[in-house]
Amino acid sequence: MRFKAIKAFLVMVVTLNLGGCFLHLDVVESPPNTASAELCGECHKLEYAEWKESGHARAWVSENFKKETDDYQVEKCLACHRANPIYGAEKLTVRANHPKEGVTCVTCHLTPDNEMGGPHFVLPAHFVKMSDPYYLDPKLCGSCHESHYEQWKASKARLGSEKLSTCQDCHMPAVHRKLITSGPMQYFHWAMDGKKHSFTALPQVPEEGKPWFESVTTLMPRQGETIPVKLTLRHRLPHGVPSGIFGFKAVDLTVSFKSANGLVIEEMHRVFHAEKKEFLKPGEDYQENFLFSRKSLAQAEFVEIRLVRRDSRISLGQVIFLTSSRI
Ligand code: HEC
Ligand code: HEC
Ligand code: HEC
Ligand code: HEC
Ligand code: HEC
Numbered sequence: 001m002r003f004k005a006i007k008a009f010l011v012m013v014v015t016l017n018l019g020g021c022f023l024h025l026d027v028v029e030s031p032p033n034t035a036s037a038e039l040c041g042e043c044h045k046l047e048y049a050e051w052k053e054s055g056h057a058r059a060w061v062s063e064n065f066k067k068e069t070d071d072y073q074v075e076k077c078l079a080c081h082r083a084n085p086i087y088g089a090e091k092l093t094v095r096a097n098h099p100k101e102g103v104t105c106v107t108c109h110l111t112p113d114n115e116m117g118g119p120h121f122v123l124p125a126h127f128v129k130m131s132d133p134y135y136l137d138p139k140l141c142g143s144c145h146e147s148h149y150e151q152w153k154a155s156k157a158r159l160g161s162e163k164l165s166t167c168q169d170c171h172m173p174a175v176h177r178k179l180i181t182s183g184p185m186q187y188f189h190w191a192m193d194g195k196k197h198s199f200t201a202l203p204q205v206p207e208e209g210k211p212w213f214e215s216v217t218t219l220m221p222r223q224g225e226t227i228p229v230k231l232t233l234r235h236r237l238p239h240g241v242p243s244g245i246f247g248f249k250a251v252d253l254t255v256s257f258k259s260a261n262g263l264v265i266e267e268m269h270r271v272f273h274a275e276k277k278e279f280l281k282p283g284e285d286y287q288e289n290f291l292f293s294r295k296s297l298a299q300a301e302f303v304e305i306r307l308v309r310r311d312s313r314i315s316l317g318q319v320i321f322l323t324s325s326r327i
Contacts, residue, residue: 027126028114031084032096034106043125043180050197051105059102064247064312080144085110087117087134092143108140120192125185141167148239155238155282164238170203172196202309202320212236213321215305217255219297220289227297228289231255231305233280240279241307241320242272248312249274251320255290257300258324266296300327 027035037057041048051057059065059081069077079092082099085106086092098104109116115129119136122128134140142149148167156164172195179194180186205211213235220228233253235241242249251272257265268290272278280286304324308317 023124024126028110028116030110030112030114034085034095034097034110036098037101037104040105043182043185045181046177047105047179047197051199054197054199055201056103056199057101061100061102068247083107083144085112086140086143087111089143103144120179120194122179123189125180136166136168138167141171145244147245148243151239151243151282158283159238168195170237171199173198173200173203202318210236213307213323215321215323217303217305217325219327222294223291225294226291227294228291229255229303230289231287233286233305234284235280235282238282240281242274242279242309242311244274248310250310251280252306252308252310252317254304254306254308256304256306257292257296257327258302258304259299260301265300266292268292297327303327 027039029035037048037051041052062081065077065081066072068074072078078094080103082095082102084093084095086108087110095104095107109118111117111129113127113129115127117129117132117135119132121130138149138152142152145167152164152167175194175196176191177194178186178189178191180189213233215234216232218230218232220230222228242251253270253272254267256267259265270288272280302324305321306319307321309320310317
């Protein structure tokens with residue numbers, strides 16, 4: 001700690017002496033002249049590369065968004081997809097510059113005092129609002145992901161905050177690294193606990209964590225020629241699956257009887273459409289009986305449960321849960 005403090009002091013002296021060269025005022029310009037993500041990426045290379053591949057970088061150029069807004073004509077749709085800085089804003093407004101960047105760095109980081117807000121204690125290259133708890137709060141994400149945030153708050157009321165992870169915990173995986181990784185200045189900085197900016201839609205289960213989904217299947221007493229398979233499905237997310245109210249979203253549930261060599265003998269489907277407010281609710285078991293024929297039961301070795309997420313982009317679907325057990 002002592003070493004870090006001395007190092008901090010030295011770098012501060014160097015920075016202030018050479019202020020003209022090191023304090024980058026272009027980084028913290030206010031609207032309509034806010035910085036582009038590329039500029040941030042000159043120093044924050046890793047955050048930039050991750051963000052570039054994320055949904056946030058696609059939010060404006062997305063073909064689906066373009067289509068659904070009639071080529072950007074529907075005004076009420078635009079602000080979240082190309083937002084000005086949200087920090088302290090009462091209402092989101094459309095950013096004037098760098099339209100293609102959608103939800104970009106300054107959207108989340110630029111404060112009304114022309115500083116870059118963040119959770120750490122750092123050494124400046126531009127003005128920073130340090131150790132700001134706003135960045136650890138799901139409220140930040142809730143500015144746009146309104147329904148996820150509402151559901152998260154309901155889960156918090158149910159479970160208490162100690163037990164509940166934040167959006168950032170799950171969708172911005174933890175990583176230990178330097179915040180800047182280019183130019184000679186990087187050698188004056190040390191690695192710290194940071195967050196990946198991948199905003200992945202299907203985060204990995206943390207090490208030693210419990211799986212996101214769990215299921216139990218029970219064969220019930222037969223009814224005539226059919227065998228009811230009782231499925232109980234639960235998940236540990238603080239929001240519904242699917243959730244969100246924008247764009248097309250659905251989750252397909254498939255229950256299959258399979259033979260020893262993996263061939264499907266009989267299959268049942270159920271679809272949850274976000275639009276119709278159908279979803280696997282947080283903190284609640286989902287239960288349903290699926291009626292299979294007795295004939296298939298005779299040939300089946302396994303019962304398989306599969307959840308596949310579809311949205312306007314991934315039409316073929318992404319497997320979010322798969323399990324199989326011997327019958
Ligand atoms: C000239 C290089 C440079 C540019 C360009 C730059 N930064 Fe930084 N930034 C830094 C340095 C150096 C730090 C401090 C890092 C450290 O101490 O490890 C920093 C720190 C930060 C932090 C951390 C603040 C905290 O308290 O956690 C954030 C957030 C940040 N920058 C965002 C941005 C954004 C957004 C942009 C573009 C609008 C940007 N930066 C452009 C060099 C730069
Ligand atoms: C300014 C509005 C805004 C804020 C703030 C915001 N998002 Fe988003 N987010 C969006 C939009 C718009 C999309 C849809 C982009 C697309 O897929 O075209 C999106 C997409 C996503 C996705 C899905 C990506 C995918 O590939 O399907 C995740 C996950 C996500 N955001 C997480 C977060 C988290 C976590 C936070 C808070 C740290 C956050 N978002 C803050 C607007 C926002
Ligand atoms: C405990 C971990 C966890 C937390 C906390 C969490 N999520 Fe998720 N989230 C997931 C998982 C796992 C998925 C993938 C399952 C799916 O496709 O629905 C997901 C899916 C998503 C998606 C994409 C799929 C969809 O249906 O829209 C978005 C957007 C999203 N989360 C936003 C948020 C926001 C915003 C918050 C905070 C209010 C949040 N999440 C909190 C784990 C989490
Ligand atoms: C959707 C909002 C959002 C966008 C867009 C975003 N950030 Fe962040 N950023 C955050 C949040 C939230 C944190 C703090 C996460 C935490 O520590 O839990 C963070 C943290 C950081 C940090 C501190 C170090 C770290 O990894 O925690 C840096 C540096 C940073 N962001 C740079 C950038 C740059 C550069 C861009 C654009 C390429 C960008 N951010 C885009 C929300 C965002
Ligand atoms: C309050 C902020 C907000 C507003 C207003 C908003 N969106 Fe979005 N939009 C989001 C977020 C956040 C996502 C990411 C998915 C989610 O969380 O539901 C998204 C995702 C989408 C997607 C899926 C992205 C993709 O690439 O497939 C489409 C399409 C979309 N929105 C269209 C619209 C349309 C059309 C309107 C106006 C009727 C609109 N949005 C208004 C926040 C917003």
